[in-house]
Amino acid sequence: MGGNGAWFMSLAVLGALHVAAVAFRVLSRLVLLLPRRPTDLRRYGAWAVVTGPTSGIGQSVALELARRGINLVLVGRDPAKLQDISDTISSTNPAVQTKTVVVDLALVATPKGDEALRLLRQAVAGLDVGVLVNNAGLAKPCALFLHEADVEAWVRMIRVNLWALTEVAAAVLPGMVERGRGAVVNIGSGTTQAIPSFPLYTIYHASKRYHAFYVF
Known part of the structure; x- marks a missing residue:
């Protein structure tokens, strides 16, 4: 007993x-x-960098930052959509400045991606960037076994969800460190918190889980 x-x-x-x-x-x-109490984000700096700002969460974040008087560097792969969100911000918040940088984050770690990131570093050089929002993400292909999709599709997902987050942060953080202030927001996924494993979404789940553990 x-x-x-x-x-x-x-x-x-x-x-x-x-x-x-x-x-x-x-x-x-x-x-x-x-x-x-709402945080005055302008105490971090006059500018914010937002990736994936043309739809969904990224668009909402960009519009809210503009509403709070933060100038924006908008980073995305579609020039027309970037111009649309830039025009929307300018029309609703005339005092807010915007810059657009065309970067296909699925090409990070390739020669084309290196050139695009060089343009991003040039765009933020000399700007008082106080906020970085790593929002861009790729969820497709969805609900598939590894062999059911071309391997390049999985690699693109890893580039966007994991490598790009690191590369964009590396482009923006030095200025924050030099000024001694700044805030970084990584948009992950609730699935990585609520579900220990996510069948048929293993690569997506793992790459987004990286956001929760990567502390800049």
Whole structure:
């Protein structure tokens, strides 16, 4: 009986620790929903860099930063869409300046990608960039076994979700370090927090999980 009791207690302790860990993760995210005084992002710098600003979360972030009076460097692969979001910002926030940089982040770590990143470094040179939003991401191909898609499709996903985040940060961070201020926001995926493994989305899941652990 004594051995069985000790075994039961060990399982009970492990169960309690697991429940406590899960509860802590849930509460730590619920805290983010509590009302807080808006941060004056201009104290970090006059400019922000946003990747993937032409749709979805990236577009919403760009518009909100513009509303707060932050000038924007908009980084994306489609010149026409970049011009559209730039025009929208200029029409709704005339005092806000914008720059557009055409970069196909799926070409990072290739000669074409190196040239595009050189243009990004030139664009931010001399600017008081205080905020970087690494938003660009690639989710396709979706729900496939590894052999069901061309390997280049998976490599493109890794380039966008993982390598590009690092390369863009490397282009922007030196200025922040020199000025002693700045903020970096990496847009990950809720799936990497809620689901320990994500069948048929392994590469997407792993590449977005990198966002949670990569601390600049």
